[in-house]
Amino acid sequence: MQAAAVPVSTDDVPAAAAPRQRLAASPFVKWAGGKGQLLSQLDPFFPPDGTYHRYFEPFLGGGAVFFHLQPQRAVLSDLNEELINAYEVIRDHLDELLASLSRHQPTEEHYYFVRNLQPSELTKVRRASRFIYLNKWCYNGLYRVNSKGQFNVPRGRYKTPPRVFDPANLKSVSQLLQHAHIGVESYDSALSKAGPGDFVYLDPPYQPLSATANFTRYTKDSFEESDQVQLAQALHDLDRRGARFLLNNHDTLLLRRLYQGFNLSVATANRMINSRADRRGGVAELIVTNYPPPGEI
Numbered sequence: 001m002q003a004a005a006v007p008v009s010t011d012d013v014p015a016a017a018a019p020r021q022r023l024a025a026s027p028f029v030k031w032a033g034g035k036g037q038l039l040s041q042l043d044p045f046f047p048p049d050g051t052y053h054r055y056f057e058p059f060l061g062g063g064a065v066f067f068h069l070q071p072q073r074a075v076l077s078d079l080n081e082e083l084i085n086a087y088e089v090i091r092d093h094l095d096e097l098l099a100s101l102s103r104h105q106p107t108e109e110h111y112y113f114v115r116n117l118q119p120s121e122l123t124k125v126r127r128a129s130r131f132i133y134l135n136k137w138c139y140n141g142l143y144r145v146n147s148k149g150q151f152n153v154p155r156g157r158y159k160t161p162p163r164v165f166d167p168a169n170l171k172s173v174s175q176l177l178q179h180a181h182i183g184v185e186s187y188d189s190a191l192s193k194a195g196p197g198d199f200v201y202l203d204p205p206y207q208p209l210s211a212t213a214n215f216t217r218y219t220k221d222s223f224e225e226s227d228q229v230q231l232a233q234a235l236h237d238l239d240r241r242g243a244r245f246l247l248n249n250h251d252t253l254l255l256r257r258l259y260q261g262f263n264l265s266v267a268t269a270n271r272m273i274n275s276r277a278d279r280r281g282g283v284a285e286l287i288v289t290n291y292p293p294p295g296e297i
């Protein structure tokens with residue numbers, strides 16, 4: 001016999017905190033290694049919202065995971081000064097930025113005029129506007145600088161002109177950043193601030209799979225094998241301090257060895273950074289956590 005449905009009394013259920021509204025927000029730059037493609041596979045690995053104190057993302061880039069998780073308290077950092085300046089300007093001077101972005105032109109002359117401007121001689125707002133415009137119109141959304149730190153990526157050839165900015169998205173991004181601490185910082189300095197109860201998501205420059213596939217230059221300093229070793233060391237220290245972390249990288253023998261003893265899982269992602277379409281296939285990704293992966297008790 002089927003039991004009759006009994007109305008559930010809400011009298012003895014403690015009032016839940018008002019649910020936070022999720023915002024439709026996504027990266028405002030195209031970024032090499034952007035995690036948009038891998039999000040659905042990473043998602044089950046993240047600790048549930050509300051189970052950690054602060055969220056740290058020390059290799060921020062386009063911030064796909066931050067926009068996906070929308071944590072209450074975030075500490076966001078990256079070594080790329082132009083990128084971090086753009087985040088700060090979106091948070092603090094959105095209207096001025098929107099006005100400046102709307103003045104850009106889709107022409108080749110304008111691209112090279114803007115590229116030749118010296119960021120250090122511009123206001124914070126114009127500097128962010130230059131960065132976002134160049135990111136959308138440059139070849140493949142690459143960020144590459146010469147030995148003097150000057151951006152030197154040529155203009156891309158686009159059949160459909162790229163959309164430089166989406167005002168509604170930038171508004172949501174600005175709102176989400178209101179409670180975020182943002183800074184230009186090396187990952188090791190950022191990690192030293194994380195402690196018990198914090199959660200750290202790490203998406204470092206990947207260890208190259210071959211000698212020619214070495215896209216590791218997001219800033220004028222490259223991320224070498226010795227940096228991968230130091231990062232693993234820093235994560236062992238972080239683990240001992242009682243923070244949780246999730247790191248993704250290529251699935252290589254070196255990385256498996258460096259993270260031995262933690263939980264290792266494998267996922268595949270379609271990475272788009274290679275300019276040759278035939279080399280853009282699925283690549284195995286290693287997901288490392290210092291807490292049990294989904295499905296394990």
Ligand SMILES: C[S@@+](CC[C@H](N)C(=O)[O-])C[C@H]1O[C@@H](n2cnc3c(N)ncnc32)[C@H](O)[C@@H]1O
Pocket residue numbers: 031032033034035036058059060061062063064065077078079080185186187188203204205206218219223
């Ligand atoms: C793989 S990308 C992150 C991509 C990002 N998760 C996304 O969804 O777009 C790696 C980032 O690390 C930054 N980076 C490189 N070396 C660094 C270092 N030593 N400390 C902090 N950030 C660094 C680069 O500027 C780059 O933005």
